[in-house]
Amino acid sequence: MPTLEANKKDLETLIGKKFKSRAELEEALMYAKAELDGLEGDELKIDVKDTNRPDLWSIEGIAREIKGRIGKEKGIPVYKVGKSKVKAKIEKGLENIRPKAAYAVAKNIMVTDELIRQMVQLQEKICQSFGGKREQVAIGIFDFDKIKGNVRYYAADPEFEFVPLGYRVKMNLAEILEEHPKGIEYGKLLKKFKKYPLLVDEEEGVLSMPPIINSEESGKITEKTRNLFIDITGFDQEKINVALRIVCCALADRGAKIESVELQYPNGKKLVTPNFKNKKFKIRKEYAGELSGLDKTDKQFETLLKQARYNVKNNGVNFEIEYPSYRQDILHEVDVIEDIIISEGFNSIEPATVSVSTIGNELCEVKDNDVLRDCCIGIGLQEVLTFTLTSREKQERKMCTEEQNFVEIENPVSENWSVYRKSILPELLEFLGMNKHAVYPQRIFEIGKTVHFNKKSDTGVTEKNKLCLVLASREANFTHAKSALQAVCNARKWKFSLTEKDDPRFEKGRCAEISIGKRKGIVGEINKKVLSNFGIEMPVAAVEIEL
Amino acid sequence: MNFERTAKALSEIERKTLEVLADEKEKGILDISKESELDKDSVRRAVGWLAEKKLIELKENKAENLVLSPKGKEAFEKGLPEQRMMKALHKLGSKAGFGKVMKEACLEKTEFNAALGKNKRKAFVFIIKEKEPMIELTEVGLEFLEKTPEEKIVLDSIENKQVSTETAEEKETEIITELIERGLAEKKESTERLARIKEDGKKAVSLLEKSGGKRAYNIHDPAPTIFIGKKQPYIQFLQQIRRKLTELGFKEMETNLIELEFYNFDVLFQPQNHPARSWTDTYQLKGLKKGNLPDKKIVKLIKEAHEFGGKTGSKGWGYDWSAGIASRLMPAAHGTAASARQLVKGVEVPGKYFAVARCYRPDVIDATHLSEFNQMEGFIVDKSFNFRHLLGMLKQFAVEIAGAEDVKFYPDYYPFTEPSVQLSAKHPQLGWIEFGGAGIFRPEMTEQLGIEGKCLAWGLGIDRLAMFKLGIKDIRHLFSSSLNWLREEPLVNME
Structure with missing residues (x-):
């Protein structure tokens, strides 16, 4: 979830309203699906919960949304787009590298520190989440007055040189990918190609090497900058258009005059960006009432829609709506209906009692396990809970067993949680090892899942429930463990049989395989080597059975 | 008294x-x-x-005691070496070679020599020179064999503490001196405690x-501790919520530790290029890559929902859906995967479902994060349901399960619900806590799968509540590895 840093006064200026209390500000932020995470002096930290609404990932976008909800503006915000003289030519050769672009010019802007901070933040949020770490969307913002004439986007040779932003010397494109911090960070998006994308002006002055780095020449924005040029590149025209609209609207909200740029693609297709043409959608009136549960007149619904920045026409059966072009999240009527409900305010809606009556039930397996837990507690054992993720070290090496096949995690956070357990026993032995200071006898058990490969299952594994109990005391021996096994089996009317078994985890001659019908298990005295691997200084007898 | x-x-x-x-x-x-x-x-x-x-009063008394040395003990048990020699001779027919006698009497060389000298002096044995030197038992010796020598009597008295250096008579003192010389007895100083009433x-x-001698008990004396068998507190807490939900009419759904991406994401209408599906937010498996998708008809419905919204009037996400990605396996990342399985399996309308699911996220483990944890989730479904019922259900949970006094709802976002709500509950002790997330399952999931009714889905933040009820500050403690804590934690009704 994107977290924004902002200035309270800046937000208030953008909305045109002062917030007298924290509560009032929090209330307003709810309209933008945002939450106040921190407030220190005028510094705000805002969490935006909607990961599918990049238009809300800027302070300008949040202000825009709130303005509608509190009645400062109604319906879709209107953005006028002038025409700039700039033309952009996209050349052949970029098809596989980074084929699509969109541009705009923003004029007469007062660049302040706060604006720079907000622009950098917006760029960052859009490129990282919406743009998939610059792969699908990369944004460049330039000093328009440093650009001479038209621009040209083409695939350049790696030897081409320019001064990247923040540097004083020329570097060639290949060097930038190898040595520049941004080149190192995003280089993998380009390295597989023989040529790299480059945006230049009419006099071959470099604007940027998308999606890596702008030039020092025109990519530097200062308080003296008055006019901006925006470049967005990617693979999907609609996606980068949305990103461009979001950036342009944010600048326009701060007083910039937006001007369009005419693009020509190699196939001759022409395109003018940005394009703020509203999008259309239909909502069944009946469905809006049915889903929201709101008992409202058409007029009231229309007001709620306008507050959520939609334009509405009522055609009798449907609300014919228009929504702003910077939104790309509306797939179904439900997406609009949620906005209606947010306009109404979640906390002003009376909750309805659920009076549907059904019969509840726990899983059979849960009930069975619960009966077994009672048996174990009757024997006097303490129940414990361990993790299903564990390590080979515990499951295999410390248990002195041969190498086994485990379901393994590809990207573990730590080796300690890198494989799924096949047996609970090692986990309980580790538990004993950590509790040497506690009074003996220590008698514990766990019922839980273990994971085993099974090609026949749709998930490739069988998740077997197992019961494991361990008894640690000076006297603990095979007989004690067998007694416990017997007690559990008698309580459940299970018939079990034992077969002598050699198992490296257990003392020789003090171990048996358990059969309860088809289910298997093991009982015995834990091998001294195993005990010392877990740092246990007391004899331990154990039972583990499949359930 | x-x-x-x-x-x-x-x-x-x-x-x-x-x-x-x-x-x-x-x-x-x-x-x-x-x-x-x-x-x-x-x-x-x-x-x-x-x-x-x-x-009583105690007095310490320094005393000189006589004790037997290890050799003396041996003599006490088996007889003096000279006696053993004669017995051995007698057994060997009153005449035998040195070696044989030594062996029969189990004597060491030095002991044997000393015993031989002693017996010769007393004329109990002779040495006869034949081919090799032989020992022969004399008449006197044979007679004496039946008697107990004085030395042995004194030796026995020492062992039985019947004689000491102080109590010994003159004759005894002589013998004691001899025994000490022979290394069979020794003097030992000790402190003796003497008691007097x-x-x-x-x-x-x-x-x-x-x-009449019946002992009175001091009821304040400490009694030995018994550690009773007890259920693990966190499991017990989950069990009690389970019970509460079944009382409210909920059926429990099956859960999987390892799940198909199909159920974890695709059925829940999360597009395959969704950032949450990327590698850093979920665990991935090694060596276990693909599972089997369900019935082709179901797969087709989900594919169509993603690509163009299927029959639901939705635009869909507009991309080419891949069955290959959907059939990948992963550790279950959230409890909603269980709901997804239930939706595919089919639901009763009206119906109420819940699951307690073990989930995994690659978070570094600390006091507030586990990389393996439990989620409690579910949904209720009926044709009549609307958003207000969702709020009603959440309020009921907050009151019944968390014991909340007040609730507040916040707009929220989940890829699989629209509208989505976050529930905050005001707990009498904890204050306002985020208690759950909820929403109405998107029509791209429910309508598309032919479910006639709206599914009001919910998930509860039960770990926070469990930590509060159990009085713990560190989330790792839910899976406590402290036996003392488990033993001492009181058994309480956690509702």
Whole structure:
């Protein structure tokens, strides 16, 4: 979830309203699906919960949304787009590298520190989440007055040189990918190609090497900058258009005059960006009432829609709506209906009692396990809970067993949680090892899942429930463990049989395989080597059975 | 009064000891042990306790004791070497070679030589020179064989503490000196504790005689600890919520530790290029890559929902959906995967479902994060349901499960619900806590799968509640590895 840093006064200026209390500000932020995470002096930290609404990932976008909800503006915000003289030519050769672009010019802007901070933040949020770490969307913002004439986007040779932003010397494109911090960070998006994308002006002055780095020449924005040029590149025209609209609207909200740029693609297709043409959608009136549960007149619904920045026409059966072009999240009527409900305010809606009556039930397996837990507690054992993720070290090496096949995690956070357990026993032995200071006898058990490969299952594994109990005391021996096994089996009317078994985890001659019908298990005295691997200084007898 | 209680509370060993001392004689531990038939350790303890209670007085007496050396002990058990030699000779037919006698009598060379010298001096044996030297038992020797030599008598007396350097008579002293010289006995200095009964002790004895000897208990004495078998508190907490939900009419759904991406994401309408599906937010598996997708018809429905919204009127996400990605396996990342399975399996309308699911996220483990945890989720479904019922259901959970006094709802976002809500509950002790997330399942999931009704889905933040109810600050403690904590944690009704 994107977290924004902002200035309270800046937000208030953008909305045109002062917030007298924290509560009032929090209330307003709810309209933008945002939450106040921190407030220190005028510094705000805002969490935006909607990961599918990049238009809300800027302070300008949040202000825009709130303005509608509190009645400062109604319906879709209107953005006028002038025409700039700039033309952009996209050349052949970029098809596989980074084929699509969109541009705009923003004029007469007062660049302040706060604006720079907000622009950098917006760029960052859009490129990282919406743009998939610059792969699908990369944004460049330039000093328009440093650009001479038209621009040209083409695939350049790696030897081409320019001064990247923040540097004083020329570097060639290949060097930038190898040595520049941004080149190192995003280089993998380009390295597989023989040529790299480059945006230049009419006099071959470099604007940027998308999606890596702008030039020092025109990519530097200062308080003296008055006019901006925006470049967005990617693979999907609609996606980068949305990103461009979001950036342009944010600048326009701060007083910039937006001007369009005419693009020509190699196939001759022409395109003018940005394009703020509203999008259309239909909502069944009946469905809006049915889903929201709101008992409202058409007029009231229309007001709620306008507050959520939609334009509405009522055609009798449907609300014919228009929504702003910077939104790309509306797939179904439900997406609009949620906005209606947010306009109404979640906390002003009376909750309805659920009076549907059904019969509840726990899983059979849960009930069975619960009966077994009672048996174990009757024997006097303490129940414990361990993790299903564990390590080979515990499951295999410390248990002195041969190498086994485990379901393994590809990207573990730590080796300690890198494989799924096949047996609970090692986990309980580790538990004993950590509790040497506690009074003996220590008698514990766990019922839980273990994971085993099974090609026949749709998930490739069988998740077997197992019961494991361990008894640690000076006297603990095979007989004690067998007694416990017997007690559990008698309580459940299970018939079990034992077969002598050699198992490296257990003392020789003090171990048996358990059969309860088809289910298997093991009982015995834990091998001294195993005990010392877990740092246990007391004899331990154990039972583990499949359930 | 106090004295009477002390007397009646005397333990068995104290009582017996006191009775032995009742004749007012000064007695050592050994004497008391013999007379009372208590072992020496018990007497030592009893004497200590009685002295503390001022019923007897103790005096330390330095004494010189006679004890047997290991060799002396051997002689005590098997006889003196000279006797053993004669017995061996007798057994070997009164005449035998040196080696044979030594072997038969189990004597070492030096012992053998000393014994031979002694027996020769007393004329019990002769040495005859034949081919090799032979020993022969004499008449005198044979006669003596039946008797116990004086040395042995003294030796026995030493072992049985019947003689000491002080009590020995002249003759005995001579023999003792000889035994010491032969290394069979030695003098040892020791401190002996002597006990003598005091006035209070005598009173106690007479009191006990009158009372018939039944011991009075001190009810304040500590009793041994018993550790009872107990359920794990966090499991017990989950179990109680489970029960609560079944009382509210919920059916429990099956859960998987390892799940197909299909159920974890695709059925839940999360597009395959969704950032949450990327590698950093979820665990991935090694060596276990693909599972089997369900029925082709179902797969087709989900594919169509993603690509163009299927039959639901949705635009869909507009990309080419891949069955390959959907059939990948992963550790279940959220409990909603269980709901997804249930939706595919089919649901009863009206219906209420819940699951307690073990989920995994690659978070570094600390006081507030686990990479393996439990989620409690579910949904209710009916044709009549709307957003207000969602709020009603959440309010009911907050009150019934968290014991909340007030609730507040916030707009929220989940890829699979629209509208989505976050529930905050005001707990009497905790204040406002984020207690759950909820929403109405998107039509791209439910309508598309032919479910006739709206599914109000919910997930509860039960870990926070569990931590509060169990009074713990560190989330790792839910899976506590402290046996002491588990033993001491009281059994309570956690509702």
